[in-house]
Amino acid sequence: MKSIKLLFILFILSFVTIGCFEDLDDNPVSTRDLNDFVWKGLNTYYLYKDNVPDLANDRFNDSEYESFLNSFSSPEDLFESLIYQRPTIDRFSWITDNYIELQQQLNGTTYNNGMEFGLVRFSSTSSEVFGYVRYVLPNTDAENKGLQRGLIFHAVNGTSLNLDNYRTLLSPNNYTINLATYNDNGTPETDDDSIEPTNQSINLTKTPYTENPIFIKQILEVDNQNVGYLMYNGFTRDFDSQLNETFNYFQSQNIQNLVLDLRYNSGGSVNTAILLSSMITGQFTGQTFATQQWNSEIQSQIDPNDLIYNFTDNDDGISLNSLQLAKVYVLTTKSTASASELVINCLNPYIDVVQIGGTTTGKYQASITLYDSPDFSNSDINPIHTYAMQPLVLKTLNTVGYTDYNNGLDPDIIASENYGNLGVLGNPDETLLAIALQHIIDTGRISLQPYSNMEVVGDSKDFTLTKNQMYVD
Template sequence: MKKQFLIFITIFSITLFAGCFEDLDDNPVSTKELNDFVWKGLNKYYLYKDNLPDLANDRFTNSEYDNYLNSFSSPEDLFESLMYQRQTIDRFSWITDNYIELQQQLNGTTYNNGMEFGLVRFSSTSSEVFGYVRYILPNTDAEIKGLQRGMIFHAVNGTSLTIDNYRNLLNPNNYTINLAIYNDNGTSDTEDDFVEPTNESISLTKAPYTENPIFISEILQVANQNVGYLMYNGFTRDFDSQLNDTFNYFQSQNIQNLVLDLRYNSGGSVNTAILLSSMITGQFTGQVFNTNQWNTDIQAQLNPNDLINNFISNDEGTPLNSLSLGKVYILTTKSTASASELVINCLNPYINVVQIGDNTTGKYQASITLYDSPDFSYNDVNPTHTYAMQPLVLKTLNAVGNTDFINGLTPTFMVKENYGDLGVLGNPDETLLAIALQHIEDTGRISLQPLSSLEIIGDSKDFTLTKNRMYIDRN
């Protein structure tokens, strides 16, 4: 694989970091030094540098630069001041004061109680929020406590969820959810739906957990055809070999159609996105998968060939199990983001992508981790602090130049999940999967339910550092 892709960093032991922690105590870093790291890193790599006068190479004299750095009371303040159109264009760059936690999450390890959930409000003018359980991770506290997909909760620790408090209530490692029942009022119109609190509550505790993103892989029989179904919840590099094994299974079952469920997949490794796309196809090896576009300075330093990523036939020498499909069904929601969107966007010029569900998030940019070191890599990192940045550094274009889909990718068939009856994931009767199977069986004739007016405003991945991330290696 090309070296610019992310090589996930091994989780480091506490012993390895002992020296760093001693330095943190003995030699505290100044705010000005941290601000210097932030400005120089963004000046070098930030995708939208050209749009920000304060990041211009000739913006400051030495004295002006010192005064500029000293005018910000924290590196976070400086970082935010240099973000381009924060509410619309760059919603995804971020800074952390704990890169150890970041490194763990890039490998798929988070503090998790096993309840993967979505958060919904009934309208854009309502402040009230309720949660619904999307799926339960195996061998977790949520599984032990008996939580199941489709359960509804309206409050945490007895406090009703609102648009303003849900982050604080659901962020701690220990909390109690207060359950409710979804009531559709006997109509298909969601305008009159509501949730009814019950007296039930469940206490949950988070613990370190590494999620296998291959949540479901199975074969369904539809119209005398073998249909592969894969629910894939994260582009995590450490599970690429298992992903390849899954496609070997699909290959051995001679599937004629594939339903790829990315509805809860918020992204991850660009490398893995190319692998997955190459496994779905296989007939386009060597052709353009996507093109990368950096800021003007970086773009000028790169060979044009280095801007292009191609479909591939192997992963560092291991042959890929490819299906050579001419059509794929992809299930999406508003939580489908970044590397998931990359797969959809970059397959579109080559095969028939039947997208079923809701508009995706709208993240077409990728980021890298910048450390405080001479070349911003982890080599020779400054031992006096654990700050790191994850700024957007490039945007992706498919083979025909499509990018900048800020409002997400629009589905072929707009369908939303029914919060009162989510169904069982992988079951042919589950709402989104049923539409795909009906399309396969009836050669395109499907029936759609009225659209829900409810709005997803967040999910359980909001409480991780790697939400909606698409990563490449700094090289």
């Protein structure tokens, strides 16, 4: 087995020229061959291979293997049959028939109208859903149409949203949202709240868009202290240099505290998570950030030293701007996932991480992209189809061995956004940020905060291939 470092290099994503696919129609790939790719890829790399009998090396003889492959009518069906405990343990492995789109999204480019939204239902027994605008991306159709954070919509193209239809209604590149107002009936409780439709609507169109994950960076003066505030919405490698520049700005302003807003950050690159954590600290260079655990076959063939992610002081030779902080405030919601959780979990043994908001998603596993090629890398890819897989291949443990947080990471201070009055992101009066600032002023005093029992059932990142990803690059 090659070293893990070389393995990672094999999976660095690159765009593939269109010329590779000129024979797709003339030479269609057989379902049997696609199924063969799926089984062999999962047999080699899947994190939970040891728990899936049909992935055992000695499971089939040659004729049994052929019969097994031919018993599935699509690679998707075979893939799902090999996933370990889909509802609880492996919620995140997936397969795509378009890896070009996958590559674009891993580099931060999606079809996007600029409306980043959440979807909420009032109770666990309700199927009705309403949407709320979380933030609006610059230079997009949503910005041009005047959308703002806090806008409520109850229907799309005139059809009321519910659990069964919201994915279909919000997937097209063009749709019309039907607006509503939020009525809290003048009480702090949410059990008497309601959504009241209006006669207003807005048409939105998606276009290719590359999102800068550094959405807000600013300095707030609080109780004669400089507090840095960073709203960071995705661990995207292409913006690591800008992230480093942001921390240079924080250094120049001599901040004493940092509020890291990850409430809508569903994850991304493991390497970027290490860099961000090293920028927040800086005093732990060379010490263990996290440890990887693969399936037993791969684990036994890797040098133990190559299983360790360390804090670092540079990114490919470029020095990091580090704050040397002993405490960080992190804002979270159910949409906080993957690489965001990695930062929280792996900083916890080293510094005081004050988590404010809601319980996170619960994803401690990382994936890699497997292509149909001799070594599953993006070299010599089979030119007659564009299938690829993104299976979980490793899980992460912090330096004291904590992992398997399937139910998410619980906050130190429980609080939720007020859908009837979301406030302005970055404003000291915005609910979650205000709690962090009050905690700083009151030197750690924790008071009870308002909390909504309404359930967030989805968000705009559900419509991308890279939702809740922590990937090795």
